[in-house]
Amino acid sequence: MNVSLSARNIVKRYGGVVALSDGNLDVQSGEVLALIGANGSGKSTLSKVINGVVVLDGGQLLLNDKPVQFSSPQAAKEMGISIVFQELSLIPLMTIADNIWLTREPTKGLGLVDRKIIEKKTLELLSLFEGTYETVLSPDTVVADLPPDEKQIVEILKAISFDPEVIILDEATASLDSRQVQRLFELVETWKKAGKAIIFVSHRMEEIFRIADKYTVLRNGFTVGSGEIKDVTENDLVKLMIDKESVLDFTRDTYDEETMNQKPVCLEVNDLKTEVLAGVSFKVREGELLGLGGLQGQGQRELLLALFGDIPFKGEVRFLDESVHFRHPRQAMKKGLALVPGDRNREGLLYIRSILENLLLPSWRKYGLPLKMKKSISDANQVAASLNLKMAGLQEPVSSLSGGNAQKVVIGKWLMRSPQLLLLDDPTKGVDVGTKGEFYTLLTKLCAEGKTILFYSSDDEELLGLCDRVLVLHDGKIRSELIGDDLNKESLVSASLGVTNGGES
Amino acid sequence: MKKFRISPPVAAIILAVVLFLLSGLLPNGYGSDVDVAISQATNIVRLAVFLGVIAAGQTLVIISGYEGIDLSAGSVVTLTAILTYVIVSGENAMVIPALLVAIAVGALVGFINGLGITFLKISPLVMTLGMSGVVTGAIIVINHGNVSGKIAPIMTRVIARPVAPNIPIPGAVVIWLLFGLFMWALLERTTFGKNLFAIGTNRVTAKLSGVNVTWTNIGAYALAGALTGFGGFLVVGNTGVVFIALGQPFLFPAIAAVAVGGTLLSGGKGSYWGTMAGAIVLTLITSLLTTMQMGESVRRMVLGATLLALISLYGRQKSFRQ
Numbered sequence: 149m150n151v152s153l154s155a156r157n158i159v160k161r162y163g164g165v166v167a168l169s170d171g172n173l174d175v176q177s178g179e180v181l182a183l184i185g186a187n188g189s190g191k192s193t194l195s196k197v198i199n200g201v202v203v204l205d206g207g208q209l210l211l212n213d214k215p216v217q218f219s220s221p222q223a224a225k226e227m228g229i230s231i232v233f234q235e236l237s238l239i240p241l242m243t244i245a246d247n248i249w250l251t252r253e254p255t256k257g258l259g260l261v262d263r264k265i266i267e268k269k270t271l272e273l274l275s276l277f278e279g280t281y282e283t284v285l286s287p288d289t290v291v292a293d294l295p296p297d298e299k300q301i302v303e304i305l306k307a308i309s310f311d312p313e314v315i316i317l318d319e320a321t322a323s324l325d326s327r328q329v330q331r332l333f334e335l336v337e338t339w340k341k342a343g344k345a346i347i348f349v350s351h352r353m354e355e356i357f358r359i360a361d362k363y364t365v366l367r368n369g370f371t372v373g374s375g376e377i378k379d380v381t382e383n384d385l386v387k388l389m390i391d392k393e394s395v396l397d398f399t400r401d402t403y404d405e406e407t408m409n410q411k412p413v414c415l416e417v418n419d420l421k422t423e424v425l426a427g428v429s430f431k432v433r434e435g436e437l438l439g440l441g442g443l444q445g446q447g448q449r450e451l452l453l454a455l456f457g458d459i460p461f462k463g464e465v466r467f468l469d470e471s472v473h474f475r476h477p478r479q480a481m482k483k484g485l486a487l488v489p490g491d492r493n494r495e496g497l498l499y500i501r502s503i504l505e506n507l508l509l510p511s512w513r514k515y516g517l518p519l520k521m522k523k524s525i526s527d528a529n530q531v532a533a534s535l536n537l538k539m540a541g542l543q544e545p546v547s548s549l550s551g552g553n554a555q556k557v558v559i560g561k562w563l564m565r566s567p568q569l570l571l572l573d574d575p576t577k578g579v580d581v582g583t584k585g586e587f588y589t590l591l592t593k594l595c596a597e598g599k600t601i602l603f604y605s606s607d608d609e610e611l612l613g614l615c616d617r618v619l620v621l622h623d624g625k626i627r628s629e630l631i632g633d634d635l636n637k638e639s640l641v642s643a644s645l646g647v648t649n650g651g652e653s
Numbered sequence: 654m655k656k657f658r659i660s661p662p663v664a665a666i667i668l669a670v671v672l673f674l675l676s677g678l679l680p681n682g683y684g685s686d687v688d689v690a691i692s693q694a695t696n697i698v699r700l701a702v703f704l705g706v707i708a709a710g711q712t713l714v715i716i717s718g719y720e721g722i723d724l725s726a727g728s729v730v731t732l733t734a735i736l737t738y739v740i741v742s743g744e745n746a747m748v749i750p751a752l753l754v755a756i757a758v759g760a761l762v763g764f765i766n767g768l769g770i771t772f773l774k775i776s777p778l779v780m781t782l783g784m785s786g787v788v789t790g791a792i793i794v795i796n797h798g799n800v801s802g803k804i805a806p807i808m809t810r811v812i813a814r815p816v817a818p819n820i821p822i823p824g825a826v827v828i829w830l831l832f833g834l835f836m837w838a839l840l841e842r843t844t845f846g847k848n849l850f851a852i853g854t855n856r857v858t859a860k861l862s863g864v865n866v867t868w869t870n871i872g873a874y875a876l877a878g879a880l881t882g883f884g885g886f887l888v889v890g891n892t893g894v895v896f897i898a899l900g901q902p903f904l905f906p907a908i909a910a911v912a913v914g915g916t917l918l919s920g921g922k923g924s925y926w927g928t929m930a931g932a933i934v935l936t937l938i939t940s941l942l943t944t945m946q947m948g949e950s951v952r953r954m955v956l957g958a959t960l961l962a963l964i965s966l967y968g969r970q971k972s973f974r975q
Contacts (some may be wrong), residue, residue, distance in 0.1 A: 456861070458860065458861060476860075476865070477860055477861050477862070477863050478863040478864070478865060481862075481863040482863075487861060489861055494855070494857055494858070495857045495858055495861055496858060496861070497855070497858055498850070498851055498854040498855050498858055498859075498921070499854065499855065500854055500917075500921055500922055501850060501851070501854055501921070501922075505847060505850065505851070508847070509847070509848075509851055509858075509859070509862040509863075509864065510862045510863045510864075512844040512847045512848070513844050515844075517842075517843060517844070518838055518842035518843065519842045519843065519844070519847070521842070561862065
């Protein structure tokens with residue numbers, strides 16, 4: 149049985165944002181194609197288009213050289229295309245068997261579900277990963293009770309349970325241990341022999357070189373290169389992923405390590421551990437703008453939340469020469485910390501409340517009883533003006549603001565308290581270019597005033613343009629620390645992907 | 654262009670006026686007699702006071718969001734009314750102690766509601782409904798079904814009678830206006846009020862902005878209980894008698910009054926002025942049904958259906974929470 153799948157000039161827009169401008173790939177029976185790209189390059193969008201999760205805005209999908217259109221994931225499944233998601237699509241409170249056979253339950257007469265066949269087929273599937281489970285897996289185990297790696301395995305089994313022709317593995321190895329990855333790769337080999345086509349989306353170079361036959365690299369929504377894996381090296385692929393010309397046009401002061409080292413330490417973290425972080429240690433000095441880099445979801449968010457007292461952690465934190473262990477954001481806030489969270493609408497704003505109330509939320513207590521409204525309004529106006537906040541008035545709801553202005557409100561509510569240490573979680577996400585420029589100026593200004601900033605960004609350009617020093621996180625650990633000349637696009641991307649090219653690891 | 658919008662409290666007042674004018678057209682309405690119309694209007698506002706005060710606590714817990722509601726309010730009214738009745742026993746001197754007890758007992762019940770909702774993570778609906786059963790049971794246990802007591806003359810004088818012989822404004826209405834001012838200050842001019850709106854809108858944002866979500870939420874329920882206790886005190890001051898089913902009929906209209914007053918049932922937005930207007934609308938509807946000389950059972954059915962219609966109508970406002 150031969151199968152081939154091609155994507156030609158795929159375009160996908162989300163509102164005004166172009167996620168994919170020209171996505172192309174080809175994969176055939178008996179091949180593993182690695183789909184590679186940096187954060188936001190369009191990998192996930194392209195796999196979603198192929199799988200029918202999102203509808204394409206332009207271009208063509210060819211299955212066995214015939215144009216096809218999938219209106220839903222169900223339609224793609226019927227044509228033999230299956231995807232293993234990185235964010236799990238399992239229903240936690242249902243059993244393994246029920247999850248795998250959901251909507252396709254084998255039935256006997258009268259439409260009753262045939263439990264025996266389900267159990268037998270599920271056992272067959274589970275035996276594929278025999279020996280790699282920590283727990284005893286039976287078809288009746290509830291998914292919520294499984295550790296993350298075994299959930300991922302169930303997800304894989306679910307995707308292959310209807311014997312698809314094309315299998316897309318979207319970061320499927322991220323939560324598996326080495327034995328499980330080994331077993332998965334053995335299975336991939338048998339699928340190849342059985343004539344299936346496999347698309348392997350991954351950030352792990354080592355795995356790509358182990359398993360893939362061909363590669364396709366995406367950058368900013370364009371397919372920028374494809375070919376045989378045996379013809380390239382890791383560094384060739386990294387270079388393809390990097391857009392040389394687009395480094396931010398923003399000049400930072402030259403970094404003087406000696407001057408910086410004389411300044412007092414603002415924050416010192418020793419062996420900080422959470423569910424995600426596996427022991428993180430670093431120091432930040434006063435007036436420093438320290439960047440946090442790496443792929444999304446490597447523990448940057450958890451680090452910032454733990455420092456701010458929102459999630460529990462183990463380890464030692466010293467802030468301004470005082471040992472602290474915040475258990476509620478309120479305590480952190482009182483000591484002079486501030487957090488701009490990653491999800492503006494869900495974590496940073498009171499969407500239906502006024503701009504005034506959003507700006508003053510952390511500070512009301514300072515305005516006495518009854519609240520001194522005139523004072524609060526003039527203070528809020530002052531901060532709004534300093535941020536160049538474009539609004540119809542302080543009484544208007546935050547929902548009336550654009551993304552960039554809404555983010556100014558989130559930053560503004562902390563500036564009203566003049567914090568000593570700002571923790572920023574991807575603050576320029578979904579913010580227009582003009583406002584981004586204003587943020588950069590603001591951050592540099594704050595540092596010059598002696599404030600300290602810990603800055604995570606999913607945009608490598610920003611880290612390069614703004615920070616003197618960047619810690620790259622990978623799998624909950626600090627993978628490398630990039631300073632001065634070592635801080636360039638190539639080293640940043642390599643470190644993010646876990647590629648070690650001679651430097652410290 | 655700015656869209657023309659009527660704020661919900663104003664809309665409720667307009668609704669009340671329209672309903673009142675319509676009620677004059679009924680066969681046994683006030684017709685063209687202005688004096689009768691005025692005295693009837695005054696009486697309706699006077700009756701709305703009790704519903705309005707009881708709905709104050711409801712306003713707080715509904716603003717606190719996340720399905721906040723207080724279904725124990727009806728039984729708390731009964732309990733605090735009986736306590737007032739028993740403690741006062743006709744003595745003017747015992748009025749203040751009775752008032753304090755009513756408020757304290759209400760606050761205690763609300764505090765327990767708050768603890769169950771926040772620490773045991775019981776949904777407000779289930780927690781307060783269960784508490785309603787507990788309080789009703791407690792009333793029966795304490796009194797063994799018969800109560801002896803009496804309200805004091807000063808209560809009747811202040812609550813039920815006009816302020817002065819030549820000013821036909823009932824004392825209760827004056828109390829209500831002062832109470833409204835207190836509620837406005839509580840919601841708009843205290844840190845607690847601001848935090849209450851914040852936790853009703855988005856608890857993640859609130860926590861990450863340093864708001865103590867748990868204790869603000871418990872505070873809302875405790876305060877709601879205290880206000881309902883005050884409501885019980887006022888109710889018995891008006892009726893002068895107590896019985897086991899005294900408070901329950903206030904419960905559902907109070908929730909409806911909050912909704913009609915423009916407070917979002919999903920939380921995070923609302924005002925007590927709106928609830929006051931809503932209480933007047935609800936009282937009018939009840940009196941309208943009485944004026945139409947419906948039988949007690951038919952009236953109950955119509956009232957129930959009207960309340961459901963109102964709540965569903967107002968409950969449809971979209972929550973902007975994402």
